[in-house]
Amino acid sequence: MACRISELVLDVADPERLAAFWSEVLGYVEIEREADGSIAIGPPDTGFGGPQPTLVLSRSTAPRAGKLPLHIDVNATDRDQDAELERLLALGATRADVGQTGTESWHVLADPEGNEFCLLRTRLQPL
Structure with missing residues (x-):
């Protein structure tokens, strides 16, 4: 187990x-x-x-020191990546730069407190 x-x-x-x-x-x-x-x-x-x-x-209340050692990856379930990116930005996510080259298939974003997460390309089936 x-x-x-x-x-x-x-x-x-x-x-x-x-x-x-x-x-x-x-x-x-x-x-x-x-x-x-x-x-x-x-x-x-x-x-x-x-x-x-x-x-x-x-x-x-502890101050955040640098980049998080763990981040969340999300995938859209009911729309394509571009539409989901627009939805996440409208909810308050912001684009984040963690050194990407610009050729990645994912988008690096940050939540309203600056915690990075990635929006991946593949659409998943909802559970």
Whole structure:
């Protein structure tokens, strides 16, 4: 038996803002709110333990030091990459430069707090 990823925890300054952003990006809903201000979001009707990991936005006042050692990759499920890029930018994502050459098949973006993530080209089937 092996493990699987059940949650991804991201330290953020504003959990509400990032929960709203990532919920729109991923089609997730709020599934839990902790007394410390952390907010867990996940797939509707599934929540924790389903086939997709939940995302926990954990309040932190620690300053971010440089590029994150781990980032999220996303793929569109119902439109092409260009249309999804426009949607993500309209939600508040910004383009990020991490040294790409310009020939990549993905787009490097940042969420409203500057956390990098990539929009990959391949369209995936929704779960």
